[in-house]
Amino acid sequence: MPMISPVLTPSHLGDRPSPPPEISAEARKQLPLPDQLPLVNCLARARIPTTQGPEIFLHLYENNIDKKEHLAIVFGEDVRSKSLFRRRAGESQQDRMTRGAYIGKLFPGRTEADKDTKLGKELRFDSNGELVRDADTTYQESTLVRIHSECYTGETAWSARCDCGEQFDEAGRIMGALGHGCIVYLRQEGRGIGLGEKLKAYNLQDLGADTVQANLLLRHPADGRNFSLATAILVDLGLTEIKLLTNNPDKIVAVEGKNREVTVLERVPMVPLAWASGKGINSKEIDGYLSTKIERMGHLLEKPIKIN
Numbered sequence: 306m307p308m309i310s311p312v313l314t315p316s317h318l319g320d321r322p323s324p325p326p327e328i329s330a331e332a333r334k335q336l337p338l339p340d341q342l343p344l345v346n347c348l349a350r351a352r353i354p355t356t357q358g359p360e361i362f363l364h365l366y367e368n369n370i371d372k373k374e375h376l377a378i379v380f381g382e383d384v385r386s387k388s389l390f391r392r393r394a395g396e397s398q399q400d401r402m403t404r405g406a407y408i409g410k411l412f413p414g415r416t417e418a419d420k421d422t423k424l425g426k427e428l429r430f431d432s433n434g435e436l437v438r439d440a441d442t443t444y445q446e447s448t449l450v451r452i453h454s455e456c457y458t459g460e461t462a463w464s465a466r467c468d469c470g471e472q473f474d475e476a477g478r479i480m481g482a483l484g485h486g487c488i489v490y491l492r493q494e495g496r497g498i499g500l501g502e503k504l505k506a507y508n509l510q511d512l513g514a515d516t517v518q519a520n521l522l523l524r525h526p527a528d529g530r531n532f533s534l535a536t537a538i539l540v541d542l543g544l545t546e547i548k549l550l551t552n553n554p555d556k557i558v559a560v561e562g563k564n565r566e567v568t569v570l571e572r573v574p575m576v577p578l579a580w581a582s583g584k585g586i587n588s589k590e591i592d593g594y595l596s597t598k599i600e601r602m603g604h605l606l607e608k609p610i611k612i613n
């Protein structure tokens with residue numbers, strides 16, 4: 306995330322954000338999306354300085370459909386979770402600061418969560434204890450969002466079978482440069498099949514199957530992920546008009562939700578670094594993986610990318 310690129314689209318691409326494809330109301334009804342969003346609740350938020358420069362605010366969520374701790378990695382102190390900031394009966398200002406429901410910056414000896422006297426900013430609440438999202442304290446513009454599903458192998462174990470780690474880094478770099486953004490980090494390893502099954506799928510791939518075939522051989526759907534949690538988290542963060550960093554057209558529709566709780570105003574493409582600049586991951590596995598994304602899963606990438 307070094308702060309080198311002030312532009313929205315990665316500068317090395319010469320590509321422009323494009324409006325998302327139109328999807329009719331009729332087509333939307335056919336999609337396997339839940340009628341109602343899951344309930345989510347932000348338990349804690351903390352400032353994390355990063356090795357790359359910009360600081361992030363990590364939000365941890367619980368929900369009513371699984372037992373996993375999904376996350377929102379937020380760039381910008383002024384993006385606020387409705388559930389985290391809502392006033393709770395009997396709580397103290399210290400309680401609010403401890404869970405991260407404060408404005409501005411914490412410092413030793415600070416006593417009030419709702420008011421930062423050094424910055425002269427104060428949060429307001431309605432009679433029900435709900436945060437009032439006024440422009441002075443809460444970010445109101447459309448925000449760049451990436452939905453990222455956990456990938457232990459790609460993010461932690463240096464895997465060159467997929468480009469998850471690279472895409473995660475690139476999303477952070479762009480958002481850090483912009484100053485605002487949100488990566489919703491869903492704990493659905495291996496397109497929702499879990500790490501153990503993903504490792505089996507890798508063996509089937511070494512035996513000749515592609516990503517989609519391997520999942521089907523293991524009797525899993527090609528993509529078992531559920532993005533309604535991401536939609537619910539975005540609504541909680543007040544990020545309802547967004548720019549989505551993705552190549553996956555299905556993700557746009559899925560993130561918007563059946564009732565269009567979120568609107569994707571722009572799609573910002575994500576081009577593998579190896580195609581754009583010759584840097585990035587290079588392996589025969591990643592070529593096969595990316596080809597499958599394009600040819601079998603309808604991703605909006607053209608191969609090879611022309612470099613201006």
Ligand SMILES: [Zn+2]
Pocket residue numbers: 456458459467468469470
């Ligand atoms: Zn991956």
